[in-house]
Amino acid sequence: EAGVAQSPRYKIIEKRQSVAFWCNPISGHATLYWYQQILGQGPKLLIQFQNNGVVDDSQLPKDRFSAERLKGVDSTLKIQPAKLEDSAVYLCASSLGRGVPYEQYFGPGTRLTVT
């Protein structure tokens, strides 16, 4: 079974530029998560989707970050404009359903460097 796919794996941009990350979850997984992992810290949830609806986006900086999951499969996370403090690894995870019984499977992440 294929895992969670993410692209690109690495991205370097200048501040105030925009960037987009793509995630393809495991087939059949209804729940999709985006986490931000700053160097030296644990991942922090940015947004959670259930199919194509948003369940939780309370920690998403909505003035510059946006995310969508059209058709309830692939998802895109966008940053516009980027700031230096956005430098981090962006992790996508998916699960069959919501809550504890359902393991979250993580992708390899996209490492963003903002200069």
Add this chain to the structure above:
Amino acid sequence: GNSVTQMEGPVTLSEEAFLTINCTYTATGYPSLFWYVQYPGEGLQLLLKATKADDKGSNKGFEATYRKETTSFHLEKGSVQVSDSAVYFCALLTGGGADGLTFGKGTHLIIQP
């Protein structure tokens, strides 16, 4: 709010040594607790979990017991191997509509032959 505190790294041990990585938490309600592992060059993987007090999670020789009275979930292994070198993250999930994991900062474990 919810939070997880785990011991600072790096932790350096010799092969076959006993391992303990401390993890304590603060949470509303009754969280489920997890240990995730990130091997070099790979993504986060679930190592073990416990969903209620006194439960013991175990996998690959690692164990952790959910201690509600001390709000702890320490990770242990009796005899570590070089292949256990990785970053270990303690995490919790409270549910109730919020399914995002709350992670600690991670502990880098280095096992020397």
